[in-house]
Amino acid sequence: MAAEPIRPARVRSRAMSNVRLESDGDIARITLTRRRKANALDSATTAALREAVVASAGASPRVVVLAGEGVFCGGADIREMEDLDAVDAERFIRGLHRAFLAIREHPAPVVAEVRGAALGAGLELLVSCDLSVAGDDAIFGMPEPHVGLPSVIEAALLPSIVGLVRARELLFLGDPINAAEAARIGLVGEVVPASEVEAAVNAKVERLLRLSPEALSLQKRLIGRWLNLPLDQSVEAGVSAFRAAFGTDGPKREMKKFWRRRD
Numbered sequence: 611m612a613a614e615p616i617r618p619a620r621v622r623s624r625a626m627s628n629v630r631l632e633s634d635g636d637i638a639r640i641t642l643t644r645r646r647k648a649n650a651l652d653s654a655t656t657a658a659l660r661e662a663v664v665a666s667a668g669a670s671p672r673v674v675v676l677a678g679e680g681v682f683c684g685g686a687d688i689r690e691m692e693d694l695d696a697v698d699a700e701r702f703i704r705g706l707h708r709a710f711l712a713i714r715e716h717p718a719p720v721v722a723e724v725r726g727a728a729l730g731a732g733l734e735l736l737v738s739c740d741l742s743v744a745g746d747d748a749i750f751g752m753p754e755p756h757v758g759l760p761s762v763i764e765a766a767l768l769p770s771i772v773g774l775v776r777a778r779e780l781l782f783l784g785d786p787i788n789a790a791e792a793a794r795i796g797l798v799g800e801v802v803p804a805s806e807v808e809a810a811v812n813a814k815v816e817r818l819l820r821l822s823p824e825a826l827s828l829q830k831r832l833i834g835r836w837l838n839l840p841l842d843q844s845v846e847a848g849v850s851a852f853r854a855a856f857g858t859d860g861p862k863r864e865m866k867k868f869w870r871r872r873d
């Protein structure tokens with residue numbers, strides 16, 4: 611049986627420029643609402659996305675869901691980019707990076723709910739999230755070569771996700787791939803029929819809510835550090851995270867639950 615949609619009893623909603631933030635305490639949901647433009651990220655939408663992510667972190671949810679109305683995200687806004695000069699281009703791309711970095715640095719796990727397309731900056735938005743569910747009709751890709759641009763900022767994550775050879779294929783050729791191939795190479799965590807995306811996301815959220823929020827936050831922070839540290843320093847960062855876990859009541863609480871389940 612499909613998981614029932616999560617219906618928070620008391621939802622607080624906040625609308626920004628092309629972005630909506632909803633929260634019930636445990637769960638925050640951030641939705642791109644620029645549907646007529648395939649949720650393309652212009653400067654205003656990007657700033658609003660970062661604002662929503664930062665605001666949600668301030669409310670200390672245990673899980674964040676990131677979605678888009680209609681499609682997930684069709685990429686950066688070409689209409690805006692075609693009028694940029696070099697100075698404005700740097701400002702534009704740094705704004706995108708700040709929004710993606712806010713997602714990566716959010717203390718709670720962020721689950722991407724992918725429908726339709728995750729292209730260019732939309733794919734970078736996806737890989738900035740921690741977990742993901744996509745519909746089987748979604749497409750993925752980095753089409754920047756077709757508009758005369760290199761793929762930058764969070765595209766730097768791709769070699770570590772899909773491997774250098776496959777990353778070169780995506781970045782040099784700019785061809786889209788389907789959801790099955792995206793799952794096969796590790797771009798997306800789970801693919802389900804398009805009609806079941808919401809139920810699959812809700813099921814994943816429910817699983818996260820059953821786990822220790824302290825442990826998940828420590829693990830997310832540690833994974834982020836692993837991306838930037840050599841192996842020996844990554845191990846030491848892990849030791850520090852392990853010690854920090856025992857500075858909370860999380861391990862004792864969860865271990866008691868473990869033994870109760872075994873009884």
